[in-house]
Amino acid sequence: xxxxxxxxxxxxxxxxxxFLFRYTLMxxxxxxxxxxxxxxxxxxxxxxxxxxxxxxAQKNAFLTWRTEQDRQFAEHLRQEWQDFQVxxxxxxxxxxxxxxxxxxxxxxxxxxxxxxxxxxxxSPKPSIVPDSVPLPVVxxxxxxxxxxPSETYVTLExxxxxxxxxxxxxxxxxxxxxxxxxxxxxxxxxVSNTSVQPTxxxxxxxxxxxxxxxxxxVNLWQTVVxxxxxxxxxxxxxxxxxxxxxxxxxxxxxxxxxxYLFASVKQPVYAVPFVQLEGRTYYAILNSADSLKTxxxxxxxxxxxxxxxSLVAASTGFTQPKIIEKTVSFSFRDQPVQISYQYDSQLVxxxxxxxxxxxxxxxxxxxxxxSRSSLLKALGERTRxxxxxxxxxxxxxxxxxxxxxxNDEEQFGREKYFFVEEVLHYPYxxxxxxxVLFAWLVRELLKINTVGLHFPGHVTTAVLLSDPPQxxxxxxxxxxxxxxxxxxTYINASLGMAMPSYAGKKPIRxxx
Numbered sequence: 001x002x003x004x005x006x007x008x009x010x011x012x013x014x015x016x017x018x019f020l021f022r023y024t025l026m027x028x029x030x031x032x033x034x035x036x037x038x039x040x041x042x043x044x045x046x047x048x049x050x051x052x053x054x055x056x057a058q059k060n061a062f063l064t065w066r067t068e069q070d071r072q073f074a075e076h077l078r079q080e081w082q083d084f085q086v087x088x089x090x091x092x093x094x095x096x097x098x099x100x101x102x103x104x105x106x107x108x109x110x111x112x113x114x115x116x117x118x119x120x121x122x123s124p125k126p127s128i129v130p131d132s133v134p135l136p137v138v139x140x141x142x143x144x145x146x147x148x149p150s151e152t153y154v155t156l157e158x159x160x161x162x163x164x165x166x167x168x169x170x171x172x173x174x175x176x177x178x179x180x181x182x183x184x185x186x187x188x189x190x191v192s193n194t195s196v197q198p199t200x201x202x203x204x205x206x207x208x209x210x211x212x213x214x215x216x217x218v219n220l221w222q223t224v225v226x227x228x229x230x231x232x233x234x235x236x237x238x239x240x241x242x243x244x245x246x247x248x249x250x251x252x253x254x255x256x257x258x259x260y261l262f263a264s265v266k267q268p269v270y271a272v273p274f275v276q277l278e279g280r281t282y283y284a285i286l287n288s289a290d291s292l293k294t295x296x297x298x299x300x301x302x303x304x305x306x307x308x309x310s311l312v313a314a315s316t317g318f319t320q321p322k323i324i325e326k327t328v329s330f331s332f333r334d335q336p337v338q339i340s341y342q343y344d345s346q347l348v349x350x351x352x353x354x355x356x357x358x359x360x361x362x363x364x365x366x367x368x369x370x371s372r373s374s375l376l377k378a379l380g381e382r383t384r385x386x387x388x389x390x391x392x393x394x395x396x397x398x399x400x401x402x403x404x405x406x407n408d409e410e411q412f413g414r415e416k417y418f419f420v421e422e423v424l425h426y427p428y429x430x431x432x433x434x435x436v437l438f439a440w441l442v443r444e445l446l447k448i449n450t451v452g453l454h455f456p457g458h459v460t461t462a463v464l465l466s467d468p469p470q471x472x473x474x475x476x477x478x479x480x481x482x483x484x485x486x487x488x489t490y491i492n493a494s495l496g497m498a499m500p501s502y503a504g505k506k507p508i509r510x511x512x
Contacts, residue, residue, distance in 0.1 A: 069303065070192040073244075076302030077185035081253070083294045086284075089271040092356070092415065095457030097407040097430055102500060104493040156227040158220055159210075160320030160346040165202050168194040171228050171238055179254040181298070184237075191241050199224070200245060210318035214309040218243065218263070219353055222286070236261050236287060249306035251275075251282050253297030260295060261286040264308035270356040271415060280308060285355045311357055314365040314419060319346040323370060326424065328402035332394055337382065339402065341375040341424060344368050348425045356417060359459065359511045362436045363452055367420040375424075376444055383445065388466055391446055392486055392495045399438045399488040404428050431489040432459035438488035451478055452511030453485070455502045459511075460487040463495075474498035478510050 153164045171194065176187040203224065207217050221242055222235075229235045236259045240252040249264035262275055262282035269283040275295050276282070284292070321344040329338050347368050354361075366372075379398070383391045406428035408416045418426070418433035420440055429437075432452075439450040439461050449464040453476060462476050462483035469475055473496025474485040490499045498504075 067192075070188070072303045074185045074189045074192070076300075076304075077188055077298055078181050079298065079302075081181045081296055082299050083296050084253075084275045084277060086273050086275055086289065086292045086295050089273055090268060092270045092358070093454070093457060097409075097457050099407060099410070101405055101489060101491050103491040104497055154224065154227040156223050158223045159318055159350055160322065163206070165224050165227075166198040167224075167228050168196070168199070170194045172230075174229075174238070175231075175234050176237060176259075179257060179259065184252065184254075187237055188241065191238070196242075196245060199242070203246075211315060212318065213311060213313065213315045214248075215311055215354060216315040216318070216350070218248070218286070218309065219350075221246070232287070233259055239286065244304065244306065247305075247307055249280070249282075249301065249308050250286070251277065251297050251301075253295045255292055255294060255296060260284065260289050260292060262289075262295065262297075264306075266308050266310045267312075267361070268358050270358075272355055283355070311361055312364065314351065314354065314361060316347060316351075316366060316368045316419075316421075319344055319350060319368075321368075321370060322346045324425070325374075330398060330401040332397045337398075339375075339378045339382070339398065341371065341378060342373075343371045343421045343424045345425065348421050351419045351422055354419075356415060359417070359432060359452055359454065362417050362419055362432070363439055363511055365419055367440065371421055371424060372444070375441075379441065380445060388446060388448075389495055392442060392463060392465075395438060395441050395445070396486055396488055396494065397492075399434050399441070400491050400493070403434070405430060405489070434488040435459050435461045438486070442486075449483075451476075451483055453507040454509045454511060455505065455507050458489070458499065458502060460485065460489065460499070460502075462486060470496060472496070474503060476507065476510070478512075 152166055152169055154167050156163050156165065171191070174187065174191055174194075176183045203217075203220060206212070206220065210216075212220065221239060225235045225239045225242065229238050236252070240250055240261055243250040243263075251262045251264070253260055253262070262284055263286055264280045264282050265285070269285060273284045273289045273292055274281050275297075277297075278300055289295075323342050324345045325340060325342045327338055327340040329336065331337065367375075379395070383394050386394065403423065404427060407430045408414060411426070411428050418429060418436060420437055423429045423433045423437045435452055439452065442448060442450050442461075442463055446463075448466065451462050451464075453460050453462055462478075462485045464481055464483050469482060469484045475482045475496075476485060477483075484496050485498045486495050487493050487497065487499055490497060493499070
């Protein structure tokens with residue numbers, strides 16, 4: 001018993017020592033944890049302050065760099081300006097287009113009469129139930145958050161969208177003191193000292209959000225300055241400044257008491273005056289310069305690195321749509337056909353602002369989803385089950401005879417190339433317009449390659465069929481492949497028939 005008591009007496013102090021040790025360890029751990037948290041919190045706050053300081057330092061460095069760039073450019077503008085010759089607009093094709101089109105008698109159907117042409121302006125009312133050609137489901141592009149208009153914002157409309165764009169109110173009263181190198185340099189210095197970045201950020205956000213091509217981007221800037229400055233001279237000066245700040249190669253100059261803007265463009269532009277500077281071609285696409293003979297401007301961009309505009313495909317998916325529905329009529333193999341479709345008239349209005357570019361731009365640009373959905377659905381239903389050759393012939397007849405012909409000189413008094421929506425909108429179209437529409441339809445419905453063929457005074461198309469062409473068909477060799485001519489302007493002509501004026505001739509160029 002004594003031995004047992006002795007053990008119990010010994011164990012109890014041991015347990016107490018263990019408990020005290022564990023308790024002490026726990027308390028120390030708690031203090032260590034809280035101390036570590038406090039230390040981490042302090043260090044995190046220090047890190048945040050350091051990051052803010054780094055960001056501010058970077059911002060200050062950028063502002064210093066930008067200020068120095070503006071100063072250097074202003075000094076460059078004070079150098080001796082020179083006169084450059086202004087050339088008249090390039091002509092894509094000086095050969096006249098026909099006023100009346102030949103009508104073919106298809107060899108497989110010599111008894112087939114010439115079809116009746118129904119101009120869009122005289123098209124009959126739709127005989128279909130409106131719901132049979134439903135409007136596509138469209139989510140319009142998101143507009144920027146609404147901002148209460150004030151003296152630091154301008155309200156404008158672009159592509160049907162109502163926009164509020166921040167501006168510096170000083171821009172409304174800024175003007176060049178004189179049309180001279182010093183006067184323009186002084187203007188640059190004064191406008192550089194205003195608040196520019198909010199406007200640059202707002203327009204860049206829209207450009208990215210709507211995926212605007214370079215012309216649409218510049219067109220948006222034109223809309224901004226027109227809402228800001230009152231006179232054309234003030235608008236041109238401000239537009240030049242903002243586009244250069246955006247990194248686009250736009251050259252400002254003057255002749256007499258009028259300023260002019262010329263923009264460098266990678267692709268050829270037709271029917272507008274141009275000048276050549278430093279190996280680049282600058283076109284008068286931002287304001288009218290038809291009577292200009294010489295252009296007095298700075299001979300180089302100096303320290304500023306600027307890029308030319310590049311037009312590969314037009315933007316077609318950003319407008320706030322206004323839907324128009326039309327119905328056209330034609331006959332195919334003695335059977336009457338009506339095709340109804342929709343298009344966005346807001347987009348047509350925007351597309352009409354494009355200068356005359358080369359044919360590739362029009363062949364490559366994809367129509368908006370309204371035209372795609374309605375027209376491809378209607379034509380797809382009518383051609384379901386047909387052979388490849390029959391589908392091509394159906395589309396030829398549709399484009400040849402559902403739209404009335406008139407050359408651009410008669411309709412507009414000038415040459416004008418159409419995008420697909422414009423063919424669907426205007427009452428008349430000519431050869432290159434019909435070729436653009438036909439080539440797109442063939443590519444979409446048959447998934448086969450097409451090319452444009454440019455002859456003197458005429459544009460037509462050729463298609464790459466899955467099967468070898470018939471021996472009597474007119475063809476053209478392109479990239480080691482044989483394309484069959486399909487002319488959407490040669491009335492009543494079927495696949496493989498070339499217009500008599502161009503039969504057996506080589507095209508000036510092939511438009512891939």
